Amino acid sequence: MKEVAILGAGYAGLRALRELQKQSEMHITLVDRNDYHYEATDLHEVASGNQPKEKIIYPIKDVVDTKVTTFVQDEVKKIDPDQQVVELKQNQPLHYDYLVVALGFESETFGISGAKENALEMVDVETAEKVYDHIKAMMEKYKETKDKKYLRLVVCGAGFTGIELVGALQEGKTRYAKIANVDPAEIEIYCIEAVANILPMFNDSLTQYCLDYLNKWNVHLLTSSPIKAIKPERVIYSNDDQDKELEAATIIWTTGVSGSHVIGESGFSEKRGRVMVNDDLTDPDHENIYIIGDVSAVMDKESNRPYPTTGQISLQMGEHAAKNIERQVKGEPKQDFTFKNLGSVASIGNTHAFGYVGSTGVKGYPASFMKKMIMNRSLLKTGGLKEVMSKGRFDLYH
Numbered sequence: 001m002k003e004v005a006i007l008g009a010g011y012a013g014l015r016a017l018r019e020l021q022k023q024s025e026m027h028i029t030l031v032d033r034n035d036y037h038y039e040a041t042d043l044h045e046v047a048s049g050n051q052p053k054e055k056i057i058y059p060i061k062d063v064v065d066t067k068v069t070t071f072v073q074d075e076v077k078k079i080d081p082d083q084q085v086v087e088l089k090q091n092q093p094l095h096y097d098y099l100v101v102a103l104g105f106e107s108e109t110f111g112i113s114g115a116k117e118n119a120l121e122m123v124d125v126e127t128a129e130k131v132y133d134h135i136k137a138m139m140e141k142y143k144e145t146k147d148k149k150y151l152r153l154v155v156c157g158a159g160f161t162g163i164e165l166v167g168a169l170q171e172g173k174t175r176y177a178k179i180a181n182v183d184p185a186e187i188e189i190y191c192i193e194a195v196a197n198i199l200p201m202f203n204d205s206l207t208q209y210c211l212d213y214l215n216k217w218n219v220h221l222l223t224s225s226p227i228k229a230i231k232p233e234r235v236i237y238s239n240d241d242q243d244k245e246l247e248a249a250t251i252i253w254t255t256g257v258s259g260s261h262v263i264g265e266s267g268f269s270e271k272r273g274r275v276m277v278n279d280d281l282t283d284p285d286h287e288n289i290y291i292i293g294d295v296s297a298v299m300d301k302e303s304n305r306p307y308p309t310t311g312q313i314s315l316q317m318g319e320h321a322a323k324n325i326e327r328q329v330k331g332e333p334k335q336d337f338t339f340k341n342l343g344s345v346a347s348i349g350n351t352h353a354f355g356y357v358g359s360t361g362v363k364g365y366p367a368s369f370m371k372k373m374i375m376n377r378s379l380l381k382t383g384g385l386k387e388v389m390s391k392g393r394f395d396l397y398h
């Protein structure tokens with residue numbers, strides 16, 4: 001019986017697992033450091049304290065069919081593609097015939113001094129919870145000291161993640177203000193962005209919709225302001241060729257992501273933790289290794305640039321890689337991956353959102369509704385109906 005190992009139980013890994021479990025000609029081993037799957041696209045909800053972590057996680061065992069799959073909770077240290085072995089932190093090395101690498105993303109600091117030490121990350125459930133705990137602690141400190149820096153929240157980077165986080169923080173303001181015993185208007189939210197025009201993937205009307213809300217909420221969006229360094233409770237950025245400083249007790253780092261460090265440490269040919277895979281999603285040097293999700297780069301032939309890493313493309317890659325493994329086992333030719341872009345929607349708070357459904361621009365309640373349907377769809381694709389029923393978003397107006 002062929003051995004398939006899947007590394008990572010995120011969108012890509014779990015989707016591949018569910019597809020492979022439909023047939024029983026292979027034995028599958030799924031490895032993840034956690035015993036739960038989390039919705040990476042909803043981390044801002046936990047970081048802002050708007051949702052408890054239980055709302056965005058579910059147990060991996062809910063998805064594992066123990067007749068064909070063994071789940072190993074452990075950390076992947078390294079892959080040896082030539083020996084076909086995966087080194088784990090605690091368990092014996094894992095041998096495979098086919099490997100699916102879906103190890104996900106890490107925060108990218110671009111070597112900016114002090115970012116790792118002095119800013120908070122939001123890359124998994126643990127770090128998202130830390131952000132909220134930190135905000136609460138700073139609100140308590142304000143009560144003792146009356147120092148305004150404790151009421152100042154800074155989001156570094158106005159990409160998708162940064163903007164969604166800003167929206168969630170805005171929504172959390174009333175709760176934070178209660179702890180600090182101040183008016184919500186006294187909580188200041190800053191978002192500092194290197195480029196002049198945020199969210200270039202959206203048309204002007206959609207971007208304006210977002211900017212209008214930020215404006216209405218008095219969010220201080222500083223564009224053309226690349227961050228140069230983070231010092232304790234201080235962001236150093238430049239604007240108009242001048243170095244400027246902003247003092248704040250909460251600094252959250254969302255300036256972009258790279259793929260898992262395991263990719264580079266395993267000797268794959270990579271750039272920022274991502275491997276430019278073959279059209280069929282295999283590693284260029286190993287046709288039994290599929291590299292999918294945030295550790296993978298797939299060229300969009302239209303733009304001649306890799307597709308952005310999203311939950312949506314990860315789900316499609318997971319399904320495709322699993323089907324290609326089934327084809328390989330049966331001795332059939334593998335097929336090339338084509339990405340069907342269903343659109344992308346960014347939320348700003350629970351009831352406002354904007355983006356594209358297919359190629360149609362949407363904003364406001366319809367977009368917010370679509371965003372929730374997208375979340376429910378990804379729950380269905382990875383976890384199944386049970387997870388949609390218990391964790392799905394059906395509260396259309398709140």
Ligand code: NAD
Nearest residue numbers: 157158159160161192193194226227255256308309344345
């Ligand atoms: P990103 O790379 O898309 O955005 C990072 C932002 O930080 C950019 O605007 C960049 O200009 C800015 N930045 C970088 N260095 C900076 C510096 N030194 N100073 C100031 N600003 C700086 O990263 P992301 O937002 O984490 O998103 C990662 C991926 O996940 C993207 O592909 C995104 O599309 C995807 N994503 C999708 C959704 C969704 O579909 N709803 C949500 C979140 C993320």
